[in-house]
Amino acid sequence: MEIGRKAWIIPDAYTPPESSGKLESHEAICILNRNDQAAHLSIHLYFEDREPIEHIEYVIQGKRTKHLKTDSLHKDGESVPKGIPYAIEVNSDLPIVVQYSRLDATQSENALMTTLGFAQD
Known part of the structure; x- marks a missing residue:
């Protein structure tokens, strides 16, 4: 059975600029590739008042999951x-998927x- 989609949108992304305590504020996109083959990803970041960062390429091997911290996207x-x-x-x-x-670790x-x-094919 095929599970998943080829296009995904996350409209509300944000990394708080400060943290408190032992944990650091961060965000991640968590990806599951249930296919036998590697999935080739193209990631685009859109902003309110500047040009997007487009075509950040990433490969996730078949039958694997990956938690990509957004601060690692360059x-x-x-x-x-x-x-x-x-x-x-x-x-x-x-x-x-x-x-x-x-x-958000801005408070204790x-x-x-x-x-x-949001998924779309």
């Missing part, structure tokens, strides 16, 4: 800025949020 010296809202688009040549998670009472992205 293209031509550009990366995800902290404290700036943005959106994430993930495209794949094979069906995958994409979940988004954010840990940490908040963890997670959701599936």
